[in-house]
Amino acid sequence: MTDIKRTTIVLFSGDYDKAMAAYIIANGAAAYDHEVTIFHTFWGLNALRKDEDIQVKKSFMEKMFGKMMPRGAEKMGLSKMNFAGFGPKMIKDVMKKHNAIPLINLIEMAQEQNVKLVACTMTMDLLGLQQNELLDNIEFAGVAAYLADAEEGNVNLFI
Numbered sequence: 001m002t003d004i005k006r007t008t009i010v011l012f013s014g015d016y017d018k019a020m021a022a023y024i025i026a027n028g029a030a031a032y033d034h035e036v037t038i039f040h041t042f043w044g045l046n047a048l049r050k051d052e053d054i055q056v057k058k059s060f061m062e063k064m065f066g067k068m069m070p071r072g073a074e075k076m077g078l079s080k081m082n083f084a085g086f087g088p089k090m091i092k093d094v095m096k097k098h099n100a101i102p103l104i105n106l107i108e109m110a111q112e113q114n115v116k117l118v119a120c121t122m123t124m125d126l127l128g129l130q131q132n133e134l135l136d137n138i139e140f141a142g143v144a145a146y147l148a149d150a151e152e153g154n155v156n157l158f159i
Contacts (some may be wrong), residue, residue: 005034007155010146014043014070015079016103017091023106024158029155030113039109039146040086041120044159045127047073047107048119048134062128069127073103111137118146 006027011022022044026036040048051072070076078091082147095102101109117138124130124140131140150156 005029005032005155006036006149006153007034007157008037008146008150008153008159009157010041011038011040011044011047011159012042013079013159014046014076016073016076017078018159019044019047019073019076020103020106022157023103023110025157026110026115027113029104030110030115033092034076034154035116036110036113037116037118037146037149039118039120039141039149041123042127043069045119045123045129045134046070046076048117048138049073049129050133050135051075054130054133056133057128059128065127066129068148073107076103107135116149120146 007026009022009026011019013019019112022038030036045070049069049072051074053071081090092102094100107117117135118141119129119131119134119138121140121142
């Protein structure tokens with residue numbers, strides 16, 4: 001019997017480059033037969049947002065959060081050199097020239113490799129995000145579920 005290796009990642013950041021790093025690590029670990037969980041909390045939830053406008057009933061503050069946060073992985077800014085939104089365009093052009101996989105495709109690849117994508121329900125409540133505003137085929141859980149996964153983890157990362 002072989003031991004199952006587990007990798008857990010907390011994706012707290014809403015920065016495109018940091019989310020890419022999280023998904024590159026997740027996909028690499030999954031390729032090495034790790035059970036992988038990415039727990040998206042706070043600004044990391046933006047990687048799971050659908051890019052289209054989903055009509056849902058929200059309070060004024062929830063609407064404000066929704067308008068201030070990027071809608072989907074491709075709208076996320078960079079951690080450094082964002083340059084009022086021009087930085088992400090530059091890095092995506094460089095990535096294309098070097099055949100690097102864009103974040104949205106890394107997310108799809110993770111789902112194909114059965115990486116468990118979890119949205120933090122407490123943060124969803126705080127930010128006014130609803131389940132139908134996020135990608136399909138993800139899980140919804142609180143910190144206790146993440147801790148249960150992390151407790152068994154061989155690799156635990158916070159990004």
